[in-house]
Amino acid sequence: MLKYTAKRLLQSLVTLFIIATIVFSLMRLMPIEGYFQNFDKLDQNQIQAALKSMGLLDPLPVQLKNFYIQILHGDFGKSLIFRPNVPCLEIIGDKAPVSILMGLASIAIALVLGLPLGIAMARGKSKFWDKFGTAFIVFITAVPAAVYYLLIQLYCTDWFGVPILFSTDDPSSWILPTVSLALPNIAYYAMWLRRYMVDELNKDYIKLARAKGVSSKNIMKNHVFRNAFVPMVQYLPTSILYTVAGSIYIESLYSVPGMGGLLVNVIQRQDNNMVQALVLIYSAVGIVGLLLGDLLMRAMDPRISFTKEGGAR
């Protein structure tokens, strides 16, 4: 376990290092307008001087070295256009709590709704829940999220009388964004839990239990669900990735003051440093999610051995 953890941790660090390098090199290819508030008004000398003072005219290896040192000190530079001369981390720090809270709430909702849906689908094949669930899963996985997010915002705000835009003080404005954010994960959990439970139901020991006279309820609860739930843990990281991607949409749709909306905002205003900081933070979140999923899986089911497979996921 320790060996695996160490190896996995090292792998994540290497990934993070590579992403940082890629992000850095790509950002040097960006048009330099992204470094100025009033690019059109400046003449060539001023631009050169400003670029020099930001260290952008140094040779690339030197820039790269400075960039690593900066990041290791937790310094992601200052915002250039969005809120000039405010450190990026400070802006992101203001916005992060809402995003984190909303993401966690949506994952909780997905677990509460998705798992029972999966169980209901596995229990009665070809009954109402199976049909409903299959239609739901096909719709959610096939139709781009943008379309149903929009329709939810359009109609549910009227029907339920909840505000169309988000405000931190009004708890009812939390409902729609959080539930929308949970939808892909609900479909995902239900789909896989059903599949694993059906697999488990077809095994011989279940037949034996039935022959012995164990009640259906007990078979479901003590055997099928328990065994089917273990592999579900590996979907936790993917659901974190879904949440991250969804939050970028949802937050700007409902104007939630979070990181996802911020990313859209700074992309549209071409604030290079902010984009760089946010992309790095989002990739770190994704990588930590994958790492946690692997470690959790290992901790939950001692039968699984990753090291034998040479660390392949």
Next chain:
Amino acid sequence: MALRHKKTATVEQSINQSFENMTDDELFSFAGFDEKAAEKTGYSNYSYWRSTVQVFFKNKTAVTLLILIGVILIFTFIQPLLPGQHSATQIFNDANGMQLRNKTPNAEFWFGTNSIGQDLWSRVWSGTRTSLLIGFAVALTEALLGILMGVLWGYVRRLDRLFTEIYNVLDNIPQTIVLILFSYILRPSVSTLVIAMCLTGWLDMARFIRNQIVIIRDRDYNLASRCLGTPTRRVIFRNLLPYLVSVIMMRMALAIPAAIGNEVFLTYIGLGLPVSIPSLGNLINDGRVLMTSEALRYQLFFPAIVLSFVTISFYIIGNAFADASDPKNHV
């Protein structure tokens, strides 16, 4: 099953016929030993592809959708050539030179006009064409790259360890981030969108192909081929890849809706195609801006309905094909 019944029925019929032609004497005498008949072996005219197609065509929903998708695909290309169609990018003015803005659907403009007076009907089909083009291009590139890397990874043993480590690192990068980053840096156009989407998409395909090839590369018939001096290329193309065609096609069918969805996502966050090129993402984004006014919601609905239809169809067709290509479901 139906096929098997049919076969049994024909055999029965032919036996009955031969019995009818015999006289009573023939019927009640011993049959002699026929050496030729003893050499006869069972013959099955089973063909993998015919069975796949047969099973697929039993799925009525998937077949209907496949036909409809085919019709839509052809229609998007011939629509501009049909008589009485408007140009997708021309701005229409009325008699006084005013732009025909936000006209609700009518006889002249079947889907109405948008906020600057362009014909929504032709824009929707032109947009569908762009989106499908992106979808097909991404699916094709992903398949090519995935197969190439997967075959190298699985067949060349020395590369296995290196490729696995590279895969583990690359697979950890969130795809959304790669998409955003590359679209942010590249100038938005159809080709750059395709490049950004293909950068990470081939990883899954490559891993899948690799796993399959590792399983079948040392089967006896491949060993025999190698011993007989068959060139590696021939082993790969003749012995290994035909095994994987069905799954590759399924993955491609599922990559198309994903790519179309990604295009909508990128357009939404402001990194999509320029407004001068109609695409479903652009149209939905335009419709979103106007959706608070109830009379103008048609501008969101028309592209959204076409988009949902296309993506759901590809999803269902892909899954139906995957079921059909599994020999367990064959006769």
